[in-house]
Amino acid sequence: MRTGVWYLQEIILQLRSAPAYLLLLEAVLLVWLIKVLFFTKSYKPHRTKLTQKEKEDLVEEWTPEPLVPDTPADHPGLHPRSFEGKLGKIIRINGQDCINLASLNFLDMNGNEEIEAGAIKTLKKYGVGACGPRGFYGTIDIHLELEDKLSAFLGLEEVAQYSYGFSVLSTAIPAYAKSGDVIFCDEGACFAIQQGLRASRSKVWFFKHNDADDLERMMKLQDDIDQKNPQKALTLRRFLVVEGLYMNYGDICPLPKLIELKKRYKVRMFLDESLSFGVLGANGKGVTEYFGVPITDVDWIGASLENCMATTGGFCGGRAFVMNHQRLGGLGYAFSAALPSMLASSTITSLEQMQRSPDMFVTLARNATYMQQKLESIPGMTLKGLPISPIKHLSLEGSMETRKQEVCLLEEVVQEAESRGVAIVLARYLDDMEYILPKPSIRVAVSSGFSVEELSRAADVVATACATVLARHRGVEAN
Template sequence: MAVIPATWDMYDLIQGVLQAPWYHMVFEVALVLLIVKIYISQSFSPEKTVLTDKEKETLVEEWVPEPLAPDVPDDHPILKSMEKYCIEGQNGKYVTVNGKSCINLASFNFLSMVGKKEIEDEALKALKVYGVGSCGPRGFYGTMDVHLHLEDDLAKFMNCEEAILYSYGFATIASAIPAYSKRGDIIYADENVGFAVQKGLTASRSHIRWFRHNDMEHLESLLIEQEKLDKKNPKKAKVTRRFIVVEGLYLNSGDICPLPKLVELKWKYKVRIFLEEAMSFGVLGQTGRGVTEHFEISPDHIDLIAASLETAIASTGGFCCGKKFIIDHQRLSGLGYCFSASQPPMLASAALQALKMLESKPRILVDLRENCERFHQKLMNMPGVKVIGDPISPIKHLMLAEPAGDPGLDVRTLEMVVDNAMNDGVALTVSRYLEPEEHLPKDPSIRLSVNCELTHEEIDRSADIISQSFQAVLGKLTTRSLDVSSPLNSVQQDNRSLKASR
C-alpha cells in the first residue's frame, strides 16, 4: 500500500482555505475571536456588602411582612349576604331562608333534579361501594367504572364520538381552551362570555379579538380584517390557528347565540368553534341536547362542546365532547383533567341517573319552556323594570328601567327588592361579578332562574310579588329623593359633585 505523505494533507488544507468564500472566512475568524474573548474575560461579581450587627437589627425592626391574605372590607357583599341569609335543607323548588319557606328562583335547578329519590338512591348505592371520593386524578388511580360509563352515555346522548369528564364545572372550559389555543393563535370571543370562559382565554395566552355580543356583522368584519393581514404574511398565517368562542345560552344575559350564522362563518373563513353549553345543556332542544339541537345543527359542525353537570343535571363537574382525536388530546393537555382529583363516584352515579331521567321524561323540557315563556310574559308588564333574556331561556335578568347612573346605588336598590320579595316568600338573588377581573363591567341586575315544576299559580304569584317589591322600593326612593336631607339624596348629590369635579 502506498503511503501518502503528510505534506499532502497540509497542501489540501491550504488549498481549501484559499478556495473558501470570503464571508465564510470572516465568520470563522469572528467566531474564534469571540471564543477567545469569552475565555479570557472575567465573570462579573458584584461587591459583597457587609452589614454591621446594628444595621442588621435595624433592618429586622423595620421589616413589615405582607399579610397572608388581603384585608376584606366589612361591607363586602358576600359577607353581608352570609350574615343576612341562612339556607336550611336542599335547594329544591322551595328553599328555606332564615326559617322561611320561599319559592326558589335563585339557583340553577332548571329540571328540578335536586331531591329526586331515584337520584339519591343511586348516589347512596355508589357511596356504599366506592366511598366518598376517588382521592386521585383520572390518570393516577382516579378512574372508576362509573366515570367510563358516564362518559360513554354522555357521548351517545350528544351524538358525538367521545366525551371527557372534569370534576369541576368551572375548570371544564377554562382547561379546554388553553389545551388547544396557544401563544400566537387568535381567538374571537363574544364580549359577554362568562368568567370561566374568560379565565380560559387568559390561560391560553392567545391574541383575543372581542366582538360585540351576538353581533355577527362585527365578528365578520374582524374575520375579514384578519384575512387581509394573512395575505400580507402568508408564512405566519399558515401556523396561526383561529377559534371562535361563544356560549350556547349566556349566563350574563339569558340570550341564545346565533349558531347557524356562526357555522356559516366557520366554513367561510376557516375557523374553529368552541361552544360552551353550561346553561343550555339539558335546557334547549326537544331532548335537552343543547343549542345544536335547538337549531337542528349537527354537532359535527362544532369542534368542541363543553357543558356543565352542575345546573340542569344537579350534580358536580362538567364534560367536553366531540371527535375522538379532540377528546384524546385533552387527556394529556387538559390541566383540570390531568391534575384534579376525579369526580366523586357517587356524584357520577347521580349524574348517570339524572341523564336517564332526562331521556325517559322529555315532558319536563316542554314544561320548562312553557314556564319560561309564561314568566317572561308576566315580567314584561312590570313598570320600572327592564327584562333581559330570551323568552324560552330559564335565565332572566331584571334591571332598573331608569338606573341612577351609579352602579353602587343600583345594587343597593335591587338588594332592597330582593329583601322585600323574600319577606313575601320568593327567593331571588342579585347578580355578582368580580368587577376588577371581568372583561367588561356588568349592569346591576336581579338574576332569576325558572324551574320546570313551577305551577301557573306559583309563577303568577311570584311575578306579582316581584312587581310589588319593585313598586314598593322605587316608591320609597322617589319619596326620599324629594327630601333634601335624606341619606339617599345626599349620596346622589355627592356623586353628582364628584362627577362635576372630574
C-alpha cells in the same frame, strides 16, 4: 516547534494588517476596562449608627401593610344566607320557607327520589371519593359508563368527563389554543371562558355580543393580516368561542350564521353549552338541536352539569382524537380528583330521566315564557333575556350616579322579596376582572317543577318588592 518569539511576531503582523479605526476602538475599550477594574471605587452605602432610643422610635412609628385589603362592611361574603334542607323549588332560608327563583335547578332534579336512591346504592358499593385524578387510579367503571351514555345521547364520538364545571372551559381552551394563536370570542362570554382565554395567552378578538356581522368584520381583518404574511399564516391556528345560552344575558347565540362563518374562514369552534344543555331542544340536547344544526359541525362542545342535572362536574365532547388530546392537555382533567362515583351515578339517572320524559323541556319552556310575560311589565325595571330562556336578568331602567348605588338598591329588592317569601339573587361579578362588566341586575331562574300558580305568586312578590323599594328610594330622594 513554535516558540514564543514566533507567536509575538504573528501578533505584530496581525496588528499591522488591522484597520486603524479598529485598533483605536480596542485601545479605548482596554483603557476603560483598566479604569473600571483598578481605579473605580466600589459603592459602599453610608451607614448611620442609631441609638437605642432612635431604634425604638422607628419601631413604634412603623405600620405594616395589611396582608389583605380592608373588606367593606356590606360585602356579601360577610353576610351569608343560611339554608336548611334540600334546595328544591321551595327552600328554607333563616327559618322561612321561600319559593326558589335563585338556584339554577332548571329541571327540578334536586331532591328527586330516584336520583337519591341511585346515589345511595352507588355510595355503598364504591365509597365516597375516587381519591385521585382520572389518569392516576381515579377512573372507575361508572365514569366510563357516564361518558359512553353522554356521547351516545349527544351523537358525539367521545366525551371526557370533568369533576368541576368551571374547569371545563377555563382549562380546556388553553389545552388547544396557545401563544401565537388567534381566538375570536363574544365579548359577553362568561367568566370561565375569560379565564380560559387568559390562560391560553393567545391573541383575542372580542366581537360585539351576538353580532355575527362584527365577527365577520374581524375575521376579514385577520384574513388580511394573514395574506400579508402567508408563511406565518400556514401555522396560525384560529378559534371561535361562544356560549349556546349566555349566562350574563339570557339570550342564544346565532349558531347557523356562526357555523357559516366558521367554514368560510377556516376556524375551529368551541361551544359552551353549560346553560343550553338540558334546556334547549326537543330532547334537551342543546343549542345544536334547537337550531337543527348537526352537532358534528362544531369542533368542541363543553358544558357544566351543575345547572340542570342536580350534580357537579362537567364534560367536553367531540371527535375521538380531539378528546384524546384533551385527556392529556386539559389540566382540569389531568390533575383534579375524579368525580365521586355517587355523583356520576346521579348524572346517569338524571340523563335517563331526560330521555324518558322529554315533556319536561316543554314545561320548562312554558314556565320561562310565562315568567317573561309577568316580569317584563314591572314599572321602573328592565328585563333582559329571551322568553324561552330559564335565566333572566332584571335591572333598573336608566342608571344611577354610581354602580354601587344600583347594586345596593337591587340588594334591597332581593331582601324585600325574601321577606315576602321569594328567593332571588343579585348577579355577582368580579368587577376588576370582567372584560365587560354587565349592568347590575337581579338574576331570576325558572324551573320546570313550578306550577303556573306558583310562578304567578312569585312574580307578583318580585313586582311588589320592586315597587316598594323604588317608592322608598323616591321618597328618600324627595326628602
